[in-house]
Amino acid sequence: xxxxxxxxxxxxxxxxIYIMIQPNDEGGIQLDLESIVMxxxxxxxxxxxxxxxEELDVxxxxxxxxxxxxxxxxxxxxxxxxxxxxx
Amino acid sequence: xERLRRTMLFMPGNNPSMLQSAGILGADSVILDLEDAxxxxxxxxxxILVRNAIKNINFYDTEVVxxxxxLSSGFGIKDIEEVARVKPDALMVAxxxxxxxxxxxxxxxxxxxxxGFEKGSIKLFPLIExxxxxxxxxxxxxxxxxxxxxxxxxxxxxxxLGIKRTREGEEIFYARNKVASVCRAYKISAIDTPFADMDxxxxxxxDIQKAKSLGLTGKAAINPRQIDTIHExxxxxxxxxxxxxxxxxxxxxxxxxGIGVFSLDGKMVDAPIIARAEDxxxxxxxxxxx
Numbered sequence: 195x196x197x198x199x200x201x202x203x204x205x206x207x208x209x210x211i212y213i214m215i216q217p218n219d220e221g222g223i224q225l226d227l228e229s230i231v232m233x234x235x236x237x238x239x240x241x242x243x244x245x246x247x248e249e250l251d252v253x254x255x256x257x258x259x260x261x262x263x264x265x266x267x268x269x270x271x272x273x274x275x276x277x278x279x280x281x
Numbered sequence: 282x283e284r285l286r287r288t289m290l291f292m293p294g295n296n297p298s299m300l301q302s303a304g305i306l307g308a309d310s311v312i313l314d315l316e317d318a319x320x321x322x323x324x325x326x327x328x329i330l331v332r333n334a335i336k337n338i339n340f341y342d343t344e345v346v347x348x349x350x351x352l353s354s355g356f357g358i359k360d361i362e363e364v365a366r367v368k369p370d371a372l373m374v375a376x377x378x379x380x381x382x383x384x385x386x387x388x389x390x391x392x393x394x395x396x397g398f399e400k401g402s403i404k405l406f407p408l409i410e411x412x413x414x415x416x417x418x419x420x421x422x423x424x425x426x427x428x429x430x431x432x433x434x435x436x437x438x439x440x441x442l443g444i445k446r447t448r449e450g451e452e453i454f455y456a457r458n459k460v461a462s463v464c465r466a467y468k469i470s471a472i473d474t475p476f477a478d479m480d481x482x483x484x485x486x487x488d489i490q491k492a493k494s495l496g497l498t499g500k501a502a503i504n505p506r507q508i509d510t511i512h513e514x515x516x517x518x519x520x521x522x523x524x525x526x527x528x529x530x531x532x533x534x535x536x537x538x539g540i541g542v543f544s545l546d547g548k549m550v551d552a553p554i555i556a557r558a559e560d561x562x563x564x565x566x567x568x569x570x571x
């Protein structure tokens with residue numbers, strides 16, 4: 195899926211994650227992640243975001259993610275929503 | 282109506298915190314709401330979140346119902362397409378008409394076949410909240426074998442009737458009677474409208490008692506704090522259980538002696554009294570009181 199326009203999904207409330215996605219002119223996935231549980235779960239959150247993008251066949255995108263302790267199902271849902279809004 | 286459905290707790294569909302605690306709050310059913318609790322710009326987001334929540338979260342024994350948007354809005358069809366594929370226990374259809382129930386039923390037949398689910402496994406819960414709905418409740422229920430209960434929505438109903446909603450609820454007396462009576466006829470759940478004022482505990486209790494006394498079988502809740510009070514009032518009292526047990530015992534003895542009608546505590550006991558006693562004991566068993 196090609197990211198054509200910038201889009202947002204999610205909120206900054208606890209247990210949620212706020213996602214901003216936009217086209218990445220340089221190609222590939224660029225992920226800027228902030229999380230309140232970065233030290234404990236940063237790696238897993240990153241993996242979940244990248245895996246969801248791969249499932250959605252997104253190859254080029256710049257993602258800014260601000261996590262407030264979201265579980266996997268929420269991270270996946272918010273990425274999917276942002277991608278569908280951006281295509 | 283084997284399942285206990287005293288409380289149906291509304292949860293906003295776009296709120297991850299609430300969705301992930303839905304199964305541990307003690308409600309008999311939760312209604313994951315894609316309709317009024319979700320703003321028009323977040324319908325897509327909530328639909329995906331609710332789908333993922335049903336797929337991944339453990340709701341334990343809590344029945345999972347998803348309230349979809351009215352079919353006329355254009356969102357409703359998308360809600361069914363997305364959410365039915367993860368097999369919620371039921372879909373609640375807002376402002377339901379006979380045509381809506383038939384349409385949803387048809388879509389579910391197709392989805393169940395495509396996903397390999399047992400036919401008829403996803404049930405339906407029409408939300409009766411218009412004057413049309415009240416007057417045609419019987420044919421709405423009869424529109425699909427999937428219908429397992431009805432929720433009365435008093436706010437929309439009174440708006441449709443052009444009347445004021447009051448704390449005492451006299452204006453919905455007829456609607457409550459109608460819902461209770463028709464649902465009993467079809468042996469399905471009759472769920473009362475929620476009580477909105479969280480600070481008026483006495484008014485809340487009276488409202489539940491009124492619903493119970495008119496034959497409604499449960500009540501919708503809009504806050505987890507309301508659950509225990511509803512369960513307490515809908516549970517059969519110890520006196521009721523004790524009397525029901527004595528009725529059943531006396532019935533056994535009368536049967537042995539070949540007597541059809543007998544008296545207990547000086548009052549006649551016949552078939553309707555026995556049926557009520559059986560009903561009380563069944564509800565007591567389901568509530569874990571026996």
